[in-house]
Structure formats: C-alpha cells, structure tokens
Amino acid sequence: MDNPNRQAVDSGIMNNTKDEKKNKLPIPPLLEDKNPEEGKAEFDLNVQYGKKEFIEGQETETLGYNGDYLGPIIRVDKGDDVKINVANTLDEPTTVHWHGLEVPGEMDGGPHQVVDPKSSWQPYFTIDQPAATLWYHPHLLHKTGEQVYKGLAGLFYIEDEKSKELNIPKEHGVNDIPLVVQDKRFTQDGQIPYELGMRDVMDGFKGDTVLVNGAIAPELDVKSEVVRLRLLNGSNARAYDFNFSDNLAFYQIASDGGFLENSIEMHEVSLAPAERAEILVDFSDYNIGDKVVLRDGSYEVMTITITEESDSSSSIPEELVDIVQYDRDDVVTTRDFVMSGMGPMVAINGKQMDMDRIDEYLNLNELEEWVVTNESAGMGMMSGETPHPLHVHGVQFQVIERNGGEPPLNEQGWKDTVMVESGEEVRLLVKFKQKGLFMYHCHILEHEDAGMMGQFLVE
Numbered sequence: 001m002d003n004p005n006r007q008a009v010d011s012g013i014m015n016n017t018k019d020e021k022k023n024k025l026p027i028p029p030l031l032e033d034k035n036p037e038e039g040k041a042e043f044d045l046n047v048q049y050g051k052k053e054f055i056e057g058q059e060t061e062t063l064g065y066n067g068d069y070l071g072p073i074i075r076v077d078k079g080d081d082v083k084i085n086v087a088n089t090l091d092e093p094t095t096v097h098w099h100g101l102e103v104p105g106e107m108d109g110g111p112h113q114v115v116d117p118k119s120s121w122q123p124y125f126t127i128d129q130p131a132a133t134l135w136y137h138p139h140l141l142h143k144t145g146e147q148v149y150k151g152l153a154g155l156f157y158i159e160d161e162k163s164k165e166l167n168i169p170k171e172h173g174v175n176d177i178p179l180v181v182q183d184k185r186f187t188q189d190g191q192i193p194y195e196l197g198m199r200d201v202m203d204g205f206k207g208d209t210v211l212v213n214g215a216i217a218p219e220l221d222v223k224s225e226v227v228r229l230r231l232l233n234g235s236n237a238r239a240y241d242f243n244f245s246d247n248l249a250f251y252q253i254a255s256d257g258g259f260l261e262n263s264i265e266m267h268e269v270s271l272a273p274a275e276r277a278e279i280l281v282d283f284s285d286y287n288i289g290d291k292v293v294l295r296d297g298s299y300e301v302m303t304i305t306i307t308e309e310s311d312s313s314s315s316i317p318e319e320l321v322d323i324v325q326y327d328r329d330d331v332v333t334t335r336d337f338v339m340s341g342m343g344p345m346v347a348i349n350g351k352q353m354d355m356d357r358i359d360e361y362l363n364l365n366e367l368e369e370w371v372v373t374n375e376s377a378g379m380g381m382m383s384g385e386t387p388h389p390l391h392v393h394g395v396q397f398q399v400i401e402r403n404g405g406e407p408p409l410n411e412q413g414w415k416d417t418v419m420v421e422s423g424e425e426v427r428l429l430v431k432f433k434q435k436g437l438f439m440y441h442c443h444i445l446e447h448e449d450a451g452m453m454g455q456f457l458v459e
C-alpha cells in the first residue's frame with residue numbers, strides 16, 4: 001500500500017506460483033457476435049458431447065454448448081435483432097430454451113421447438129426488455145433433467161443504457177463474475193450418470209458436490225474493490241442459501257429479470273433452481289492475501305482471495321433503476337395455479353403435461369393476477385416438505401404478495417421463477433407482450449419431467 005508498484009509485482013509472482021497448484025475458477029467466455037452491425041447480433045451454438053476432468057485423472061462424459069461442459073455467455077444489447085444458429089450434433093433430440101427472455105412462443109425453445117439429431121434451428125428475435133442476467137438450457141419433454149445435468153446450460157446477458165451507465169463493475173471475468181452453481185453426484189470412476197432413485201423422483205436429483213462454472217471448490221482471485229457476482233442456480237433440484245464467511249454483508253442489485261430499484265444489504269440470499277441474483281461484494285477494506293469463502297449454509301462453495309490492490313474507487317450505488325409497478329386495479333383476469341402431488345404424481349391444477357392440451361388462454365397486453373399455491377404438503381403419508389419453484393415462460397412478472405404479506409425486498413423486482421414452499425400462497429401480476437404458446441412449470445427438473453407443467457396460449 002505504501003509502495004503500490006512493489007505490491008503489484010509481489011502479488012503477480014504470488015499468482016504465478018499459486019496458479020499452478022490451485023483450482024482456478026473457470027470463466028465462461030463471451031460468445032463471439034458474428035454480425036458486427038449496430039443493432040444486430042448473430043451467434044453459433046453447437047450442442048455437443050464432451051469429456052471433462054472434474055476430478056483429477058478422471059474423464060467424465062458430459063454435454064456442452066461449443067465445448068465440453070456448460071456454454072459460452074451470449075451477450076446482447078436491448079433493441080438488438082438477434083439470430084442464433086443452433087446445431088444439434090447429438091444422437092438425440094434437444095431444444096434450447098431462452099430462460100427469462102420475452103420472445104414469441106415459436107422462438108421460446110420449449111418442448112415444441114425440437115431440434116432433431118444432426119439438425120439445426122435458427123431462432124430470431126428482438127430484445128425488448130431491460131438489462132438482466134438470463135440463461136439458456138434444454139427443454140425437451142421428459143428429458144430436461146438429464147440434459148441439463150450432463151452440462152447443457154449457459155448464461156445470457158442483456159445490457160442496456162442503464163447497465164452501462166450505472167457505477168457497477170463491468171469487466172467480464174475480472175470484477176464482473178458469472179457463477180453457475182450446480183450440484184453433482186460422482187461415481188467412483190468420476191462419471192455423472194443420471195439415474196433416478198425413489199428419493200430423486202420425490203425431491204428431485206440432488207448431488208453431494210457443488211460445482212461453480214464446472215469446477216469443484218474453485219478459487220477466485222480479485223482486487224481489493226467492489227466485485228459483482230452474477231449467481232445462477234443451475235441445479236436440477238437443490239436450493240441454495242448463499243452467504244459468506246465472517247457473515248460478510250453484500251448488496252443484491254438484480255433479481256431474475258433485471259436490476260432492483262435499490263441495492264439491498266443482505267447477509268444471505270436464497271436461490272431456488274433457475275433463480276438468479278446479481279450481488280455486489282465490497283472487498284476494498286481487505287488486505288492482500290485475505291480470503292473470503294462463498295458458502296451454501298455452512299458448505300464451502302468457492303474461495304475468494306484478495307490478491308491485488310485496486311486503483312479504482314468503486315462504491316455501492318444505492319439507487320439503481322425505476323421499475324414501473326403494475327397496478328392491481330388494472331387486473332382483468334385472476335387465475336389459480338395449485339401445485340400438488342408428490343413424486344411421479346406432481347401436478348398443476350390436478351393435471352399433468354399434455355402436449356396436445358392447452359390449459360389456459362390469455363390475451364396479449366392484459367394484466368392478470370396469478371394465485372400460486374403449493375398443496376404438496378399435508379398428504380399425511382410423508383413428512384417431507386415439497387417446495388416447487390414455478391417458472392413462467394415468455395414473461396417477467398411482479399410478485400405482489402407472499403402468504404398474505406409483502407414479499408421480501410429482493411422479490412420486488414422482475415422475476416421469472418418464484419419459490420413456493422409447501423403450504424405457501426404467492427400472488428403475481430403478469431402481462432404478456434409476446435404471442436404464442438408458452439409453458440409454466442415447476443423448475444425442479446424431475447418434477448417438470450414427471451409432468452408438472454402446463455401450456456398457455458397468448459393471442
């Protein structure tokens with residue numbers, strides 16, 4: 001600190017020696033935009049088989065986009081006309097769903113947009129929603145759980161004037177860090193077979209080892225400055241309670257569909273499968289060599305080491321964006337969504353997914369109130385609780401009530417997935433701006449695959 005130059009040299013040497021030994025956090029690359037024209041973007045996405053060394057000396061059979069495991073980050077600007085060339089090189093069908101994107105039904109990548117083996121699909125759409133951290137993953141009927149588990153998932157960033165103007169970290173992989181958190185169950189020989197036992201059918205497939213960007217207990221080096229972490233719960237069924245060692249405070253700045261109105265000071269953020277949170281962590285008071293651990297409860301997920309002094313003076317902005325709140329008086333239609341049943345019997349409104357049945361008919365641009373309840377508890381025969389995170393395609397909604405009260409502050413922003421615990425009632429205001437056929441479903445992927453999904457048509 002008294003000699004910044006020497007400090008930088010010293011830590012540089014430290015990095016080099018340490019890098020050989022340690023398990024550095026992999027940073028998914030930004031996918032190359034093939035169309036340099038302003039207002040346009042084009043990407044190639046190949047769905048492929050892979051082999052990945054999660055555990056030293058063991059080669060695991062995986063799936064990936066443009067690589068062995070997970071996928072690159074697709075980054076677009078609001079207003080862009082986007083074209084994506086999806087090539088399925090697998091021997092099995094897949095789909096690519098843009099989770100959180102507001103695009104027409106036929107571009108959504110749900111179970112109807114099957115990409116056959118050795119075939120391609122060219123979805124195109126215009127980005128018409130605020131800056132957000134979204135993601136993409138397969139959505140094949142009855143096969144979503146397996147394909148996501150094997151590695152098919154990637155992040156999708158939208159940037160806009162606001163995200164560029166806000167005084168927040170923006171350097172990809174340096175102080176703007178993507179974190180795809182998943183859990184795996186490795187066999188003795190390092191494989192990740194997707195074989196469901198009774199327990200997995202009931203509660204969803206949960207692993208005993210947590211991975212970040214495909215690495216087990218990785219290490220991230222940062223400067224002593226504010227760092228932005230973009231957290232995605234990319235697990236099939238596990239929910240996380242993220243916190244830091246020393247009960248370090250952090251600030252949530254974005255929920256699923258974009259920035260919150262104000263940054264919220266927190267000590268723990270819970271994420272159900274498919275939920276995202278962008279958080280800012282201030283490391284400016286730390287010394288070189290200090291370590292902070294990102295944890296799930298008390299489980300150590302990732303170690304962050306402060307390795308360098310920062311020359312930037314970053315701060316945590318208090319005010320972020322203005323969110324126009326929907327007015328409940330404008331609600332035209334109210335609908336109930338009752339989630340019930342257990343294991344293979346999980347259902348919504350007493351029904352299981354049928355590709356040939358449309359469950360709900362909606363009008364474009366009409367405000368609706370959705371009353372979502374979880375009645376999976378109280379069956380008497382099992383004492384276990386069954387949470388169901390509900391995801392709605394083609395829209396970002398607003399949570400207005402949780403169990404009759406105001407939702408927590410970090411749920412008072414745009415959401416596309418909402419956790420509904422056993423016995424809970426959550427009320428949402430939703431307005432669809434895109435036409436077509438869309439899905440609503442539980443994002444515990446084993447529940448979704450068992451049929452806990454329905455379809456609605458927006459016209």
Ligand SMILES: [Cu+2]
Nearest residue numbers: 388442444447
């Ligand atoms: Cu569920």
